[in-house]
Amino acid sequence: MRLKILVVEDDREIRAMMQSSLSVEGFDVQTAVSLSEARALLQHASPDVIVLDLGLPDGDGVELVQQVRQQQTLPIIIVSARHQEAQKIRSLDAGADDYLVKPFSVGELLARIRVALRHRGTALAAAITEHTLDDLHVDLATRLVQRDGDTVHLTPTEFNLLARLVRSAGRVVTHRQLLTDVWGPEYTEHTHYLRLYMGQLRAKIERNPAEPRHLLTETGVGYRLAIV
Amino acid sequence: MRRVVRWPRMNPSTPPAPLARPLRTGASVLGLLALATVGAYGLDHQVSLTSQAMLYVLVVVIAAYSLPRLASILCALGAVTAFNFFFVPPRWNFAVDNQEHLIALVAMLLVALVISHLANGLRRETELARSSEARARQLQELATTLAGATDAATARGLGQQALDAAFTGPNHLSLLQADGALDGDTLPDVADGLRCCMREKAMLGPGTGRWPGLNAWYLPLGDARQTFGAVCIENIQAADEAGREHAQALCALLTQTLGRVHLAAAMLASEAERQRQQVQSTFLAAISHDLRTPLAAVVGAASALQTQHNKLSTAEQERLLGSIVSEASYLSTVTENTLQLVQLANTSQPLQRDWEAMEEIVGSVLARVRARDPGRRIQSRVPEGLPLIRADAVLLAQLVGNLLDNALKYSSGAIDLVVSADNERLQVSVKDRGEAIPPERQQAIFEPYARNDQTGQRGAGLGLALCRAIAQAHGGSLTVRRRNGGGNNFTFSMPVDPQQPVGDAPCA
Numbered sequence: 001m002r003l004k005i006l007v008v009e010d011d012r013e014i015r016a017m018m019q020s021s022l023s024v025e026g027f028d029v030q031t032a033v034s035l036s037e038a039r040a041l042l043q044h045a046s047p048d049v050i051v052l053d054l055g056l057p058d059g060d061g062v063e064l065v066q067q068v069r070q071q072q073t074l075p076i077i078i079v080s081a082r083h084q085e086a087q088k089i090r091s092l093d094a095g096a097d098d099y100l101v102k103p104f105s106v107g108e109l110l111a112r113i114r115v116a117l118r119h120r121g122t123a124l125a126a127a128i129t130e131h132t133l134d135d136l137h138v139d140l141a142t143r144l145v146q147r148d149g150d151t152v153h154l155t156p157t158e159f160n161l162l163a164r165l166v167r168s169a170g171r172v173v174t175h176r177q178l179l180t181d182v183w184g185p186e187y188t189e190h191t192h193y194l195r196l197y198m199g200q201l202r203a204k205i206e207r208n209p210a211e212p213r214h215l216l217t218e219t220g221v222g223y224r225l226a227i228v
Numbered sequence: 229m230r231r232v233v234r235w236p237r238m239n240p241s242t243p244p245a246p247l248a249r250p251l252r253t254g255a256s257v258l259g260l261l262a263l264a265t266v267g268a269y270g271l272d273h274q275v276s277l278t279s280q281a282m283l284y285v286l287v288v289v290i291a292a293y294s295l296p297r298l299a300s301i302l303c304a305l306g307a308v309t310a311f312n313f314f315f316v317p318p319r320w321n322f323a324v325d326n327q328e329h330l331i332a333l334v335a336m337l338l339v340a341l342v343i344s345h346l347a348n349g350l351r352r353e354t355e356l357a358r359s360s361e362a363r364a365r366q367l368q369e370l371a372t373t374l375a376g377a378t379d380a381a382t383a384r385g386l387g388q389q390a391l392d393a394a395f396t397g398p399n400h401l402s403l404l405q406a407d408g409a410l411d412g413d414t415l416p417d418v419a420d421g422l423r424c425c426m427r428e429k430a431m432l433g434p435g436t437g438r439w440p441g442l443n444a445w446y447l448p449l450g451d452a453r454q455t456f457g458a459v460c461i462e463n464i465q466a467a468d469e470a471g472r473e474h475a476q477a478l479c480a481l482l483t484q485t486l487g488r489v490h491l492a493a494a495m496l497a498s499e500a501e502r503q504r505q506q507v508q509s510t511f512l513a514a515i516s517h518d519l520r521t522p523l524a525a526v527v528g529a530a531s532a533l534q535t536q537h538n539k540l541s542t543a544e545q546e547r548l549l550g551s552i553v554s555e556a557s558y559l560s561t562v563t564e565n566t567l568q569l570v571q572l573a574n575t576s577q578p579l580q581r582d583w584e585a586m587e588e589i590v591g592s593v594l595a596r597v598r599a600r601d602p603g604r605r606i607q608s609r610v611p612e613g614l615p616l617i618r619a620d621a622v623l624l625a626q627l628v629g630n631l632l633d634n635a636l637k638y639s640s641g642a643i644d645l646v647v648s649a650d651n652e653r654l655q656v657s658v659k660d661r662g663e664a665i666p667p668e669r670q671q672a673i674f675e676p677y678a679r680n681d682q683t684g685q686r687g688a689g690l691g692l693a694l695c696r697a698i699a700q701a702h703g704g705s706l707t708v709r710r711r712n713g714g715g716n717n718f719t720f721s722m723p724v725d726p727q728q729p730v731g732d733a734p735c736a
Binding site for chain 2: 082083085103105191192195196198199202203208209210211212216217218219220
């Protein structure tokens with residue numbers, strides 16, 4: 001069965017580019033040019049992924065993210081321009097799964113969609129509890145973290161931080177989401193905890209902490225655990 | 229601190245406590261009369277009646293000079309009566325037996341009245357002279373202090389001070405705002421009067437011939453061409469012509485100053501606008517060059533693919549496609565840098581600072597830049613345990629990224645990325661082995677669109693200008709030095725907050 005993608009984008013050229021390159025990859029692509037059209041389409045169609053541009057003529061994309069999240073868990077990928085930084089982060093905090101910044105390449109778009117689909121349904125079905133990439137192996141069930149086969153000893157906070165990223169492996173997790181899930185909702189402004197603990201975690205896990213292989217920084221947004 | 233000048237009140241009708249004054253005046257009259265009587269009695273039988281009368285004349289003159297008119301008349305009448313009662317034969321009654329004495333008494337009364345009248349006139353003139361002198365002095369001092377006023381608010385404060393010193397008030401001074409409203413909180417009817425006098429461009433109120441029914445003077449602050457505001461002076465007298473003239477003189481001075489301040493502000497604004505337009509046009513001329521060149525390459529390659537792709541070899545097509553992608557991404561970088569620089573230069577809003585780790589910023593930049601560094605020419609050295617910095621991570625990433633992009637573009641050897649820090653400063657150095665920038669160009673390369681262009685290679689446009697703007701926005705600096713053995717060392721340095729955040733947090 002062909003996977004269905006809803007592309008919400010008001011610029012004609014970019015919409016046409018996404019439609020053709022996604023169709024070539026075998027997706028069934030539907031397009032909408034505004035929030036209202038997207039809402040109308042969502043009432044009948046049930047896409048597997050939504051690619052949502054933030055700069056739409058009839059409203060804030062964050063509204064659509066919130067609305068969709070009330071009923072569905074389908075992946076939402078945000079497409080933003082550089083000046084929409086704040087709106088992008090609000091959308092991610094509201095439950096969008098990932099983001100792309102214009103101008104982006106087709107390769108990046110496809111990679112994001114692949115990651116999003118990997119997580120499809122994980123909120124309902126079994127969550128990711130194991131992660132392996134190159135020299136790193138993490139098993140959340142047994143609280144085991146290994147590098148090159150050697151056990152890495154993490155403090156409880158370091159482990160919780162890593163575990164939160166493993167559950168969303170490949171996807172960006174915002175600062176606010178990490179602080180809320182690891183420290184608690186009253187710590188959302190304590191960004192320095194993240195800097196300090198992420199530094200410790202990198203020192204234990206990465207070969208070269210200054211050029212990380214696993215714990216990637218999304219500057220100004222959050223962190224991402226590499227899966228490729 | 230501003231000097232507070234207090235002038236004596238110049239309104240002649242300064243009201244004292246309501247009852248004290250007549251009582252004191254009455255006591256003075258009685259005292260003077262008693263003094264004359266006692267003196268004359270002491271000289272009784274030793275001198276003539278005329279000399280005794282002279283004593284009474286003396287006190288009448290004193291009273292006429294120093295006491296109000298009514299008191300001096302009462303004093304004269306009292307003197308005549310007392311003299312008659314105590315000394316004029318027959319003594320100890322009011323009868324006068326000699327016609328000569330009667331004439332003397334009447335003459336004495338007339339002399340007293342004339343002196344009183346003259347003395348009063350003299351006193352009034354002295355008072356007027358004194359008050360007009362004080363007013364002249366106030367005008368002069370106000371002119372001096374106003375000369376130093378460079379903004380309307382200062383002029384307004386000085387004006388209000390001068391009004392309060394000159395008039396009992398309450399006095400209101402309101403200036404017209406840009407939106408046409410009057411500033412300050414005045415009562416509606418006062419504001420109404422202020423507006424009316426501004427509209428009529430003339431003084432209103434008692435004695436002015438306009439709206440004599442008002443109980444205050446309203447004066448516009450302005451001339452035939454412009455109006456800056458208005459003044460209201462309450463508790464005035466229609467007959468106080470000198471006061472009215474003084475109020476007009478004060479307002480004329482204020483108007484002059486406000487006009488000067490206004491003109492200076494307008495000149496400053498137009499000069500700033502002229503400079504802004506000049507900067508903008510050089511900026512536009514320069515950016516259009518940096519945008520046109522890659523755009524021409526993109527259009528050229530794309531149109532070649534469109535019209536000739538059957539005739540082109542696969543390798544040739546690949547090359548054209550590669551050129552489109554790289555030129556377009558260069559365009560994107562130039563656009564980003566331009567927008568960021570304009571934003572940093574134009575917005576007054578502070579940076580979005582947060583606690584950031586330089587290790588992370590360097591890591592994210594390397595992840596991006598490695599795509600253009602297949603040979604891994606960049607070697608990074610980042611020590612452990614760097615202090616956290618209060619910074620805008622997106623901007624710092626742009627700074628480090630631009631420096632690395634430049635080094636990749638302008639040099640061919642190894643590139644060192646070195647981070648170091650002590651308790652006070654954090655430094656990031658990007659060292660290349662490319663052609664050293666001559667010392668005389670080391671400042672110019674940080675100017676927007678000045679570029680070390682001997683290589684014929686396109687520069688990062690305003691990349692370095694943006695880097696320096698970002699460094700300065702963080703209270704830091706960006707400098708370039710020639711390296712020993714050839715090449716350039718670009719160093720970004722910024723202060724480290726001595727108050728580092730504490731990392732202890734409960735585990736959830």
